[in-house]
Amino acid sequence: DAMVIQNPRYQVTQFGKPVTLSCSQTLNHNVMYWYQQKSSQAPKLLFHYYDKDFNNEADTPDNFQSRRPNTSFCFLDIRSPGLGDAAMYLCATSRGTGGPDEKLFFGSGTQLSVL
């Protein structure tokens, strides 16, 4: 089945230790997104790629970086995780038609814990 796959499902890191989360998709979608979702909060868009064009949200901390080496893969790098970065990180894709009704396809998320 075509899908969005995130690895790992659970990630534990230490305060200040860099961590990378990964996402892959078999949908061949143009757009890939990274969202942060804290407990009982709305998903918050961190950045998205339209093909190779990187788009950073204005309030995304510099501590967060992203890479998209090809259509299928996208990575989220957290350079120096703080306790406040513990959250569910959701990867999503969409076709990139640009319409307001465009559907997002989400992965199952990576739950990040920072010790």
Added chain:
Amino acid sequence: QKEVEQDPGPLSVPEGAIVSLNCTYSNSAFQYFMWYRQYSRKGPELLMYTYSSGNKEDGRFTAQVDKSSKYISLFIRDSQPSDSATYLCAQSQGGSEKLVFGKGTKLTVNP
């Protein structure tokens, strides 16, 4: 962007009940609204979307938009334990990258 407000619940109902989930929005310039369902430890999945005012029905689910009161609703008829999830409303404010989510309402349907 302006916010989408949603009561986080939790909401607990018996099986077979009619469930009403609600959100309010403040930015009336954009008229596409979506409901995503998120099971525990899973990513959200699109359940329904509506445009402008009126109702949209899909099986046991009905999405409703009231532009005059800036109110969006999701009704679930004959609720089932498998409907237990968090329901996120969202407003599309000009494209998929401008999707504004509510905080979600956690629903439990008890057998």
